[in-house]
Structure formats: C-alpha cells, structure tokens
Amino acid sequence: MENKGELRKEIIAVFNRRYATKKFDPTKKIDPADWQVILEAARLSPSSFGYEPWKFLLIENEQIKEDLKDFAWGAVNSINGASHLLLCLARTDVTADSDYVKHLVEDVFQNKYDPHSPRTDAFRNFQKHDFQLNDPQTLFDWACKQTYIALGNMLTTAAWLGIDSCPIEGFNREKLTDYLVSHDLMDPKHFGVSYLAGFGYRDQEITPKKRQPLTDIYQVI
Numbered sequence: 001m002e003n004k005g006e007l008r009k010e011i012i013a014v015f016n017r018r019y020a021t022k023k024f025d026p027t028k029k030i031d032p033a034d035w036q037v038i039l040e041a042a043r044l045s046p047s048s049f050g051y052e053p054w055k056f057l058l059i060e061n062e063q064i065k066e067d068l069k070d071f072a073w074g075a076v077n078s079i080n081g082a083s084h085l086l087l088c089l090a091r092t093d094v095t096a097d098s099d100y101v102k103h104l105v106e107d108v109f110q111n112k113y114d115p116h117s118p119r120t121d122a123f124r125n126f127q128k129h130d131f132q133l134n135d136p137q138t139l140f141d142w143a144c145k146q147t148y149i150a151l152g153n154m155l156t157t158a159a160w161l162g163i164d165s166c167p168i169e170g171f172n173r174e175k176l177t178d179y180l181v182s183h184d185l186m187d188p189k190h191f192g193v194s195y196l197a198g199f200g201y202r203d204q205e206i207t208p209k210k211r212q213p214l215t216d217i218y219q220v221i
C-alpha cells in the first residue's frame, strides 16, 4: 500500500472489526485457503528461544463438540455456530535437556544438539535463574503465555480476512484435560490445555469496543 495514512486506518479498522463473537451463523464455512492463512499466523508466531511450545487441534468431530458442552461453558456459542473450533495445547516439556528441545535443535534448526553449547547453557540459565521456571506448573504457565501470542495473531489475521472469532477460556481445565487424556487426544506427559477459540461468521451486530483511554494505560517514563 502506497499511502501510509491509509495503511494506518486499515490496521485500526481491522482491530475494531475483531470482536468476541457470541453468535455465529452455522451455515457459513471458512474457505480452506483462509484457514491455512490463519494457521500460518499461528505457526509463524514468535516464541521464547524459538521453541514453539504449542500444538493446535482442530475439533471437527461432532460428538467431541457435544461432550465439551458439559464443561466448556464459554465455548457453547462457538460449538453451536462457528465454522472451526480450535483447541490449543501448551507443552509441558520445554526444557534445555528435553527430547523435544533436542528434536527442534536438530530437526528444525538443523544444528547439532550439545547439552553444553552456549545456547543450551543460556536457555538453561534463563529458565532456572532469570525466570525461575523450576517447577512443572510455572513451566506450563510460561508455555501457555506464549500460546496466547499465536492466539492474538490468529484473531487479527481472521479479522483481516473478514472472519469472526471468539477466544475461549470458559472451561473447566481439569475436566477438559481428563476428557482429552481419557480419549487419547492429549498426552499429559508433554501437553496441557491452554485455550479454545471459535472461528466463523457472525450472526449478530459487531459490539463496539469499550476500552480505557490510552492515557490510563500508557505512560512514558
């Protein structure tokens, strides 16, 4: 786009266009090519040390969707009408000496894994001392935080493509975890539940944004 002013307006329009959709039109389906772009926005998201602590499950199975209604109250609107229901898992095993990190270093980054390379030592030191990610819950929470970057990117990308969405934390995490594990859908040794998100087309007016003014949330120091 040549005109920067137009680009700025377009960006703000996209952010105003995105809203947490409470009612989806069940007859409208997302074009597969659009869905691939939304997934790319997630895949290309930044992560700490580049270790991508996430996995995304697209729930198409109608029985699973029905079952989820029992403990995912915040997802019912999406289950009833959204074209796509996504479940994001966060990894529990992103540590310097894990098989997962070894796999990424060797198979994705195409480097030789060395447990005492400067990079591995720096990561171990960061986890242990700087962020004190020394117990399973803290480690999992740290991974979850990163999955929300992918969520934000997916929601914005969807809005850009004219697709509505709803981020969802409205579920009982323990019950959802038990369900996924007992149905062999998630290995708790490596993953935990981060969030759900619905994507589709609204069947209601967009809710106008209610936000604090910038002066209340932004300070130059």
Ligand SMILES: Cc1cc2nc3c(=O)[nH]c(=O)nc-3n(C[C@H](O)[C@H](O)[C@H](O)COP(=O)(O)O)c2cc1C
Pocket (backbone or CB within 6 Å): 018, 019, 020, 021, 022, 073, 074, 075, 166, 167, 168, 169, 170, 171, 207, 209, 210
């Ligand atoms: C982490 C997170 C979890 C949310 N969980 C739910 C949910 O379970 N169900 C729902 O309908 N909306 C959910 N929302 C939507 C918020 O209520 C909504 O984003 C907020 O009220 C601001 O409105 P807007 O997104 O329409 O601008 C969630 C939003 C975020 C970011």
